[in-house]
Amino acid sequence: MDKATVMKQEVSTAAPAAVSVRDNSFRRKGTYRFSGAALLALWWLLYTNLLSLSRFVTYEILPLQRETHLGATVEFFIYEVPKVLLLLTLVVFVVGVIRSFFTPERTRRILAGKRESAGHVLAGLLGVVTPFCSCSAVPLFMGFLTAGVPLGVTFSFLVSAPMVNEVALVLLFELFGWKVALLYMGTGLSIAMVTGFVISRLHMETYLEDWVAEITSRGITQPQPGLDDEHMGWGERIRFGIDAVKEIVLKVWPYVTLGIAVGAGIHGYVPENFLAGIMGKEAWWAVPVAVLIGVPMYSNAAGIIPVVQALVQKGAAFGTVLAFMMAVIAISTPEAIILRKVLKPRLLGVFLGVVTVGIIIVGYLFNIVL
Amino acid sequence: MEVKVLGPGCAKCHALEKNVRAAIQELGLNVEINHVADIKTIAEYGVFMTPGLVVDGVVKIVGKVATKEEIKKLLSA
Numbered sequence: 001m002d003k004a005t006v007m008k009q010e011v012s013t014a015a016p017a018a019v020s021v022r023d024n025s026f027r028r029k030g031t032y033r034f035s036g037a038a039l040l041a042l043w044w045l046l047y048t049n050l051l052s053l054s055r056f057v058t059y060e061i062l063p064l065q066r067e068t069h070l071g072a073t074v075e076f077f078i079y080e081v082p083k084v085l086l087l088l089t090l091v092v093f094v095v096g097v098i099r100s101f102f103t104p105e106r107t108r109r110i111l112a113g114k115r116e117s118a119g120h121v122l123a124g125l126l127g128v129v130t131p132f133c134s135c136s137a138v139p140l141f142m143g144f145l146t147a148g149v150p151l152g153v154t155f156s157f158l159v160s161a162p163m164v165n166e167v168a169l170v171l172l173f174e175l176f177g178w179k180v181a182l183l184y185m186g187t188g189l190s191i192a193m194v195t196g197f198v199i200s201r202l203h204m205e206t207y208l209e210d211w212v213a214e215i216t217s218r219g220i221t222q223p224q225p226g227l228d229d230e231h232m233g234w235g236e237r238i239r240f241g242i243d244a245v246k247e248i249v250l251k252v253w254p255y256v257t258l259g260i261a262v263g264a265g266i267h268g269y270v271p272e273n274f275l276a277g278i279m280g281k282e283a284w285w286a287v288p289v290a291v292l293i294g295v296p297m298y299s300n301a302a303g304i305i306p307v308v309q310a311l312v313q314k315g316a317a318f319g320t321v322l323a324f325m326m327a328v329i330a331i332s333t334p335e336a337i338i339l340r341k342v343l344k345p346r347l348l349g350v351f352l353g354v355v356t357v358g359i360i361i362v363g364y365l366f367n368i369v370l
Numbered sequence: 371m372e373v374k375v376l377g378p379g380c381a382k383c384h385a386l387e388k389n390v391r392a393a394i395q396e397l398g399l400n401v402e403i404n405h406v407a408d409i410k411t412i413a414e415y416g417v418f419m420t421p422g423l424v425v426d427g428v429v430k431i432v433g434k435v436a437t438k439e440e441i442k443k444l445l446s447a
Contacts, residue, residue, distance in 0.1 A: 104418045135380035136419040138409050143418035215413055222416035224432040341409055
């Protein structure tokens with residue numbers, strides 16, 4: 001923004017007339033830091049008092065008794081919903097700021113022309129930190145290919161980006177502990193890397209749709225104005241984080257609330273071990289079935305994880321449920337339809353197949369280990 | 371002047387279009403807006419992320435929802 005525009009804006013919002021640009025940015029930065037600190041303090045205050053708050057509301061304000069089904073369910077609900085939302089807000093903000101350092105343009109430059117094994121590992125890791133919106137999957141895919149990122153490496157990125165997302169990790173951490181969250185991240189990344197590796201080995205470059213091959217083989221990468229803002233100031237990075245919170249948390253909170261409500265209900269009312277028969281450790285066929293059911297389904301992590309937790313409480317085997325969750329998040333019918341426009345059936349099939357098998361293996365692994 | 375909003379129809383693309391319309395209205399310009407949702411056409415522009423803003427055939431903004439002010443500045447330049 002040039003000085004004239006900045007000054008014009010300041011005047012129109014009734015600020016003192018003679019204000020220099022330097023004063024403006026300093027004041028704005030100061031405002032950011034102050035409100036940032038205040039918000040953080042407020043967050044901490046709320047977070048640490050949630051348990052007593054939830055108990056207070058459930059048992060003092062509402063006429064519920066302790067030790068009853070309904071009491072336990074409601075207390076759980078009132079405790080978990082704000083807790084998860086607070087945690088989500090903080091984590092999404094922090095991850096948002098981290099992501100401001102990793103534009104897709106930069107990721108592309110890191111990955112272009114990397115040798116295969118290193119490329120897959122990097123692509124998987126970068127998928128976690130690069131900002132990614134699922135509607136941009138195809139443009140990103142094609143942009144990477146055009147810029148010389150090998151096909152398999154691009155696929156590694158495409159698998160890890162939606163699956164290993166911070167919302168899923170926060171929820172898993174909150175409801176299952178850090179070990180499970182870490183395990184999810186580790187196995188998710190492994191599946192991403194292996195998928196890319198397999199596709200590289202099979203040399204399936206010829207199975208891109210003709211129009212895609214034509215565009216990507218031109219090798220001309222456009223400049224991406226607005227996307228390669230790597231020299232952002234901190235004010236902009238904070239705005240990036242805030243935008244991420246607005247975009248993600250505002251989109252996701254109804255699902256989280258509903259998911260926790262359903263989870264709380266199952267918690268309180270479904271008898272223990274109800275599901276042990278069909279989803280328990282004994283049912284070895286449950287893993288593939290759960291995954292095959294999950295693959296076509298479309299949901300975001302937010303809604304489904306609380307339900308997952310409740311199912312586990314009622315006797316479903318952990319691996320089965322986690323595999324189901326991965327399958328739902330990683331692939332879906334809408335995504336497959338979109339990818340079909342870009343990939344020939346054989347390549348699409350290999351992609352879906354490898355990811356599915358990978359998740360099934362992870363499901364069995366979790367069942368054995370946990 | 372011809373303005374195109376590139377995007378397959380997610381919330382961000384609609385937000386961008388809304389900002390574009392507001393900017394155009396405030397500037398009082400006579401401009402045609404096209405919302406391009408077809409993936410093949412979007413791919414031809416070589417953008418990495420949607421939403422994208424194209425003015426007179428040149429890609430001006432990629433991957434973010436530009437504010438009304440940013441768009442106004444672009445269109446007046």
